[in-house]
Amino acid sequence: MEKFNENGYVILPGFLPSSLVRRLTPEVDHWVDTGLRERSIDACSSPEHAPPSVVELQMEAHGELAAHTPLLELLREDRLLGPAFVFHHLHSDRRPPGGSGKSWHHDYEQRPQRDREHPMIHALHYIGGLRPEMGSLAVLPGSHRQVAEKDAWSHLGTAEQPGEALIDELPPGSTVLLHSALFHTRRAARGPVKDGRARYMIDASYCRTGTLWPPVKPYWRMVLSVGRERGLGQGRWPELFADRHFSEYVRTARGVPE
């Protein structure tokens, strides 16, 4: 954790308990196979699409993951978010082995990008672990200190960059914490995809309070209200699902999960 501020990321192999991992996997399958994931994306891409009838936090284990006590206790450290932070969003996905890549980008929410005074952190949970044939994660250590638009490096594609750190082997239930402004890329899968396993990844993000954060989903209030109604803050984290830390939703051209 000492190097988080310097590098902008930390790897937590096998961070999630296997009992939680076992319950999350069928929920991800349900989310993807029933079309709920697609509907949640559609609702972000066009005002003509209604909000989804269900959001991720309503699924039992997904809600628990969003407010997983060991994770929140780590985030509250001063060198991470500090004592007061709010849940921003959660995406759940399953990608087939041999999936495509995603160009270099970052996910820090600020429009326009102007400073890095308030940290935002993405927790990338690799439920089934990570292997090269699932598509690896590469990050550029220290790049979170640059102030740049999210897609400022998109011209680089997914190409290897000097000084990058490649993360492609993780056991099930591993978590990578990224400062959301850290540039990263998902490499296209390599190696034999035959007998390969799907990549189960749930990402959840959190922000230090003290500024107004732009929401990324038009139905963001519904997501936060689910967190409150389920009591996921356990009385310990009163700001975790509080609306007052957000500005109004503005639709972006992209409008789809990262």
Ligand SMILES: [Fe+2]
């Ligand atoms: Fe990303």
